[in-house]
Amino acid sequence: ETGVTQTPRHLVMGMTNKKSLKCEQHLGHNAMYWYKQSAKKPLELMFVYNFKEQTENNSVPSRFSPECPNSSHLFLHLHTLQPEDSALYLCASSQEGSQPGTQYFGPGTRLTVL
Amino acid sequence: AQSVTQLGSHVSVSEGALVLLRCNYSSSVPPYLFWYVQYPNQGLQLLLKYTSAATLVKGINGFEAEFKKSETSFHLTKPSAHMSDAAEYFCAVQAAGNKLTFGGGTRVLVKP
Secondary structure, three states, X not given: OOOEEEEOOEEEXXXXXXEEEEEEEOOOOOEEEEEEEOOOOOOEEEEEEEOOXXXXXXXXXXXXXXXXXXXOEEEEEEXXXXXXXXXXXXXXXXXXXXXXXXXXXXXXXXXXXX | OOEEEEEOOEEEEEOOOOEEEEEEEEOOOOOEEEEEEEOOOOXXXXXXXXXXXXXXXXXXXXXXXXXEHHXXXXXXXXXXXXXXXXXXXXXXXXXXXXXXXXXOOEEEEEEO
16 A cells, blocks of 8 residues: 555444544655545644644544554544534645655545434 | 635636636745645645745646745646546645645636
């Protein structure tokens, strides 16, 4: 595998379910990101991890819980979501400290909340 | 603070015609600038980036962009559109740190 991979690619869940999105980067980077892409809205940065430490949380509701066990893996745990959380969730990685720290994106997980 | 404005949420071009996508930015420090492309049901793919080495930047798939500091612009062009260029294009600015700020995106439709 090369680049940034995300699983699953599609997910349908009810509002009471608990599910997790997984991201893995094979680029040797040390920073990882979660973005939300909704229809007719700009890309929204949700979380940033540098060297496994969360450095940014853009006022994301607590029903979204990120986890970064190592610099190659990033998870987004989901619970009691709302229909308005339906969106494409994108993961990205970059090399913190390089200039510029170009971000490389995964293919995304299309989430539908019923 | 930094921001990006992409003029036109939709652009329609004929196959073989010039593609021009406009991007204007604001940044309090010299920025790095990026163009990404997103095909349906896919993630964002890096097209090209400006890192202050040269004002005219060439990217993949025949695209190029010119950084104009006086106009705070980074417009994307391709001389001859191909059907495979139909996608959504995002301009982004990076100032301090690795945080990217994206424009709203421009969807390109290519007519045969």
